[in-house]
Amino acid sequence: MLISVVTTVRNEERNISDFLDSMVVQEQPIEVIIVDAHSHDRTVQIAQDYASRYPFVRVVVHGGTRAAGRDYGVKIAKGDIVAFIDGDAIVNPFWAPRIRKAMSMANVVAGRTIQIGHEPFEDLERVELIYRGYDITFPSTNLTYRKEAFLAAGGFDEWFITAEDIDLNLRAVRAGNTIHYEKDAIVYHRTRGTIYDFFRQAFWNGAGRKQLTMKHGALWGSYSPVEMFRRQVTLWSLLRLSVALTGYLAYKMFGKRLPASQSHIKSL
Numbered sequence: 001m002l003i004s005v006v007t008t009v010r011n012e013e014r015n016i017s018d019f020l021d022s023m024v025v026q027e028q029p030i031e032v033i034i035v036d037a038h039s040h041d042r043t044v045q046i047a048q049d050y051a052s053r054y055p056f057v058r059v060v061v062h063g064g065t066r067a068a069g070r071d072y073g074v075k076i077a078k079g080d081i082v083a084f085i086d087g088d089a090i091v092n093p094f095w096a097p098r099i100r101k102a103m104s105m106a107n108v109v110a111g112r113t114i115q116i117g118h119e120p121f122e123d124l125e126r127v128e129l130i131y132r133g134y135d136i137t138f139p140s141t142n143l144t145y146r147k148e149a150f151l152a153a154g155g156f157d158e159w160f161i162t163a164e165d166i167d168l169n170l171r172a173v174r175a176g177n178t179i180h181y182e183k184d185a186i187v188y189h190r191t192r193g194t195i196y197d198f199f200r201q202a203f204w205n206g207a208g209r210k211q212l213t214m215k216h217g218a219l220w221g222s223y224s225p226v227e228m229f230r231r232q233v234t235l236w237s238l239l240r241l242s243v244a245l246t247g248y249l250a251y252k253m254f255g256k257r258l259p260a261s262q263s264h265i266k267s268l
Contacts, residue, residue, distance in 0.1 A: 001081060001100050002029045006073030008066050009034060009087035013041040020050045022091040030096055031078060034059045035069040067156035067164040083144040090188040098185035099144050107149035107177045110138030111185030131170050134179045140165035142187035149177050163208030206247025
């Protein structure tokens with residue numbers, strides 16, 4: 001079962017070698033498609049060096065949003081299974097066989113993502129959205145789809161700045177797919193390295209949640225207040241929440257409107 005791993009990158013010179021080192025030791029058959037969004041550093045050169053040594057590594061350049069890069073990667077992928085992993089991640093050596101086994105049980109598999117980096121950032125949990133009994137916020141740094149199901153769901157929506165993975169998971173579940181969580185398919189993902197990057201990520205995550213409400217209607221009924229209050233409240237979690245709220249409100253007032261070609265579906 002060929003797994004096509006699609007990885008979108010931009011200026012990942014510092015991390016791309018670690019990612020590719022963790023991919024070239026995976027159980028075959030596998031292909032790794034690096035989709036570069038016009039990096040200004042040595043990301044492409046480093047990736048091309050791996051491609052020259054490992055024929056299953058491919059490097060292409062394609063601009064646009066992260067969703068656009070991933071859709072393009074799927075378009076040229078050869079495998080019936082497509083996986084999405086970020087270029088600043090490190091993949092557990094046993095990831096591929098765990099994914100293959102899990103894909104026999106569902107069309108969508110979310111692996112376990114372990115955050116590594118600054119400890120307060122590591123401890124921050126996702127704010128889940130539950131749709132039809134499934135957590136649709138599993139991130140696309142460790143997310144695998146049967147290609148047929150991905151295409152049937154419409155692929156990633158290139159309008160999204162962030163939250164394109166949540167939108168895709170929602171549409172996949174709506175189409176009748178289940179999301180299987182495979183805790184043994186592990187990817188180690190770096191947290192943001194600076195306070196600035198942490199705040200910038202929180203801001204755009206908030207903007208992405210606003211985009212979700214613009215496309216799908218109010219989301220509040222899909223949050224679990226009990227789970228949210230159960231978690232440990234820290235200074236960093238409060239800061240993230242406040243900055244995300246700023247991003248949410250900023251996109252509400254100044255963000256790009258939903259394209260006319262997309263219907264507003266109040267499904268949540």
